[in-house]
Amino acid sequence: MSSLVLIQIANFVIPLLIVPYISRIIGLENYGKLEYARTFVLYFTILIDYGFNLTATRSISIERNNRERVNEIISNIFVAKFFLFLIATLIFWLLLYFDNTLNEKSSLLWVTYLINFGFLLFPLWFFQGMEKLATIAYINFAIKLIIVSGVIFFIHESSDYWLYNLFLSISQILIGFVAVYILYSKFKYRFNFPRFQNIVDQFKNGFNVFITTILVSFFVSYAFILLQKFGTDAEVGAYSTANKLVMTVQVLILLPFSQAFFPFIAKTAKEDLHLFINHIKKASIAVAIITSVIGLITFIFAELIIKIIFGEDFLFATQTLRILAFLPVFTILNNLFSYQGLLSLNQDRLFLWIHVFFTVTIVAGSYFLIPIYGLEGVAYIRIISEILLMSVSLFYLIISVKKKVHAS
Numbered sequence: 001m002s003s004l005v006l007i008q009i010a011n012f013v014i015p016l017l018i019v020p021y022i023s024r025i026i027g028l029e030n031y032g033k034l035e036y037a038r039t040f041v042l043y044f045t046i047l048i049d050y051g052f053n054l055t056a057t058r059s060i061s062i063e064r065n066n067r068e069r070v071n072e073i074i075s076n077i078f079v080a081k082f083f084l085f086l087i088a089t090l091i092f093w094l095l096l097y098f099d100n101t102l103n104e105k106s107s108l109l110w111v112t113y114l115i116n117f118g119f120l121l122f123p124l125w126f127f128q129g130m131e132k133l134a135t136i137a138y139i140n141f142a143i144k145l146i147i148v149s150g151v152i153f154f155i156h157e158s159s160d161y162w163l164y165n166l167f168l169s170i171s172q173i174l175i176g177f178v179a180v181y182i183l184y185s186k187f188k189y190r191f192n193f194p195r196f197q198n199i200v201d202q203f204k205n206g207f208n209v210f211i212t213t214i215l216v217s218f219f220v221s222y223a224f225i226l227l228q229k230f231g232t233d234a235e236v237g238a239y240s241t242a243n244k245l246v247m248t249v250q251v252l253i254l255l256p257f258s259q260a261f262f263p264f265i266a267k268t269a270k271e272d273l274h275l276f277i278n279h280i281k282k283a284s285i286a287v288a289i290i291t292s293v294i295g296l297i298t299f300i301f302a303e304l305i306i307k308i309i310f311g312e313d314f315l316f317a318t319q320t321l322r323i324l325a326f327l328p329v330f331t332i333l334n335n336l337f338s339y340q341g342l343l344s345l346n347q348d349r350l351f352l353w354i355h356v357f358f359t360v361t362i363v364a365g366s367y368f369l370i371p372i373y374g375l376e377g378v379a380y381i382r383i384i385s386e387i388l389l390m391s392v393s394l395f396y397l398i399i400s401v402k403k404k405v406h407a408s
Contacts (some may be wrong), residue, residue, distance in 0.1 A: 018151055018164075023310045026161035032237030034165055035244065036228055037105065037112040044088040045116055046217055051209030052077055052202075053125050054339075058266065059205070060129025074126060074183070076194045076202045083199070085120045089113075108162045114169035121176025123183060136182065140175050147171035208348040215359040222363050226370040227378050234316060235375040241314050242321035242379070245305065249294055250328040257287065258335050262344075269344035273404055280341055280397075287332045295326035323379040327386060334390035341397040345404060350396055358389050 023031055056077050063069040092113055096102045102109065127133045151167045154160065183189045228236050261283065269276040298305065302321040306314050342351045362385045369377045 018148055021152055022155060022161075022164055023314060025155055026158045026164075027237075027313070029233040029237055030158055030161040032233055032240045033105070033108060034112075034161060035240035036236065037108050037165055039225070040102075040109060041112045041115065042217060043214070044092055044113065045119055046210075046213050047088045047091075048081055048084045048116055048120055049213075050080065050084055050203070051206040051213055052081065053128070054209050054262065054343075055206040056125035056202075057129040057262070060126060061131075064130055070130075071189060071192065072194065072198070074123065074189055075192050076198045077123070077125065078191070079194055080199050080202050081120050085116065088116065108165065111162055111166040111169060114166070115172045118169065118172030118174075118176040122172070122179050126183065126187075127179075130187075132187075135186075136179055139178055139182075143175050143178070144171050147174065208352045209343075212352050212355045215355040218359055218363070222366050226366055227375065230371045231374050238314070238317035238320055239375055239378055241306065241310055241317035242324050245298070245309070245321060246324045246327050249291075249298070250331055253287070253291060253294075253328065254332050254335055257283075257332070258339060261340055265340050266344040273401070276344065277401060280336065283340075284333060284336055287336065288329060291329040291332055292326070295329055298322075299325040320375060320379045323376070324383060327383050330383070330386040330390045334386060334393055337390065337393040337397045342393065342400060345397075345400050347396070347400050350400070354389070354392055354396065358385065358392070361385075 026034075056073060059073050060070055063073065092109075096106050096109060124136075127136050147167055147170055151164055154163050154167075227239060265276065265279060268279060299322050302325065303315060303318045306318055306321060310317075338351055338354070342348075342354075362381065366378075366381055369381060373380075
C-alpha cells in the first residue's frame with residue numbers, strides 16, 4: 001500500500017506541486033482547457049485499460065507461483081491492450097476529424113492522448129499481482145519528479161500551456177519503457193503470442209468491470225463536459241481547480257487502499273464470510289474518519305488552500321471546493337461497498353446494473369440542471385450522486401451478505 005501511495009504521489013501530487021507556478025503563468029481559462037483535454041482523453045484510457053488493473057491483478061495474484069501461467073497472462077494482457085489501443089486511437093482520430101469543436105483543440109488533445117501509449121506499456125497489474133511494487137514505485141516517482149519539474153524551464157507565457165500535458169505524457173511513456181525492461185530483465189518474462197481464445201477470455205473476464213468503469217467515468221465527467229458547453233471558460237477553470245484538489249486527496253487514499261485491499265478481501269470472502277463482514281465494517285469506519293477529517297479541513301481552509309496552490313486569481317473556485325470537500329468520504333465508502341464488497345461476493349451483474357441505473361439518472365439530471373444552475377449545479381450533482389450511489393451499494397451489499405449467510 002505504501003508503494004501504491006508513492007505511485008499516486010508521483011501521478012497526482014507532483015503535478016499539483018507545479019500548479020502554483022503554472023497556474024500563475026497560463027491563467028484560469030487555459031488551465032481549464034488542460035483539464036478538459038485530460039477529461040476527454042480519460043475515456044480512451046479506460047478503453048485501453050479495460051479493467052485489467054483489477055481482473056489481471058486478481059489472476060496473477062492467484063497464479064503467482066505458476067511461472068508458465070503468469071507468463072501466459074502477461075502475454076494475453078499485452079496483446080489485448082495493444083488491440084484496444086489501436087481501436088481507441090482510430091476512434092480518437094475520427095472524432096477529432098469530424099467534430100469541428102474538437103478539431104480546434106486537436107494539438108492539445110493529441111499531446112494529451114500520448115499518455116495512453118505509456119499506460120499501454122506500464123504493467124501495473126503485474127507488479128500489483130506479484131506484490132513487487134516497491135522498485136517500480138521508486139522509479140515512477142523519480143521520473144515523474146524530474147520530467148514534470150522540467151515544465152518550469154519551458155513554460156514562460158500563457159501560449160505554452162499545452163507543454164504541461166505533453167510533459168505528463170512523456171513521463172508516463174518513459175515509465176512504461178522502464179517497467180517493460182524490468183519485466184524482461186528482472187522477472188525473465190518472455191513474450192509468447194497467445195491463442196485467440198485466450199484473448200477472448202481476458203475480454204470476457206474484464207467486461208463487467210470495464211463497462212462499470214466507463215459508466216462511472218461518464219457520470220462523473222458528463223456534467224463537466226456540459227459545463228464546457230453551457231458555461232464560461234472561467235466556470236470550467238473554477239470547477240477544474242476545485243476538482244483537482246479534491247481528486248488528489250481522493251486518489252491518494254482511494255487507489256492505494258482499493259488496489260491493496262481488493263486481492264485480500266476477495267480471498268477472505270471465499271474463505272470466511274464472517275471475517276469478510278468484519279473487515280468491511282472496520283475498513284468503512286477507518287476510511288470514514290480519515291476522509292471526514294480531511295474534508296472538514298478542506299471546507300474550513302478552502303480559500304487559503306486555493307490561494308496558496310493556485311493564486312488569488314483562482315479564488316472564484318472557493319465555493320465549489322467547499323461543496324466538494326466531503327466528496328472523498330462518499331466516493332471511498334462507495335468503492336468499499338461496491339468494488340470491494342459486491343465484486344468480492346461475485347455480484348458482478350448486480351454491480352453493473354446499479355451503475356447503469358445511476359448513469360442514466362445522473363446524465364438526465366445533468367442535462368436539465370446544468371444549463372440552469374451552471375457551476376454550482378455541477379458541484380451539487382457530483383456530490384449528491386455519490387451519496388446516493390454509496391447508499392444503494394451498501395443496501396445491496398447487506399442483502400447479498402444475508403443471502404450468502406443463509407445459503408451457508
